[in-house]
Amino acid sequence: MKTQSKTGLILGAALAAILLLGGPRPVSGQADLSVTASIDADCRSHPATFTVPDGKTAAEFKSHGLEPGAACHGTGTPPENKGFAIRDAKGRQLYTWSQYQTQPPYEKGGPLGSLTLAPGDYTLSVAGGAGAKIELSYRLK
Numbered sequence: 001m002k003t004q005s006k007t008g009l010i011l012g013a014a015l016a017a018i019l020l021l022g023g024p025r026p027v028s029g030q031a032d033l034s035v036t037a038s039i040d041a042d043c044r045s046h047p048a049t050f051t052v053p054d055g056k057t058a059a060e061f062k063s064h065g066l067e068p069g070a071a072c073h074g075t076g077t078p079p080e081n082k083g084f085a086i087r088d089a090k091g092r093q094l095y096t097w098s099q100y101q102t103q104p105p106y107e108k109g110g111p112l113g114s115l116t117l118a119p120g121d122y123t124l125s126v127a128g129g130a131g132a133k134i135e136l137s138y139r140l141k
Helices: 003-020
Strands: 033-039 048-052 058-067 081-088 093-100 106-108 120-127 133-140
Touching: 033 048, 033 120, 058 081, 120 133
Parallel strands: none
Antiparallel strands: 033 133, 048 120, 058 133, 081 093, 081 120, 093 106
16 A cells, blocks of 8 residues: 555545534633532532642633522422522622512622633522522633
């Protein structure tokens, strides 16, 4: 086999592998981090804490679905209010997303995708009854 044919075969195989694997993926050295807060079946809140290290900023926040649960004081009915909040180490609310019944959502400190957090400790909490859960992802820059 000629060298030119071998090179063509190698390039063709490489191109086929790229196409089969979904194409090239950006290599930025930045991985998405995630944090999840929930409320258990007994209506106990399980907030999640996360830390933005010194010299970094948390940005590019994305919600991966707020899952409302069932009202804690009822017969499995939907909760009246659902939402989530991010607080700093002193308990100050930095970001809130909330929705009461079928009214339009309320957002303060956002939009979420524009939120940036300086180095420090933070807490994510969720509202929405038994079984509620929120997962957020973000990047450190």
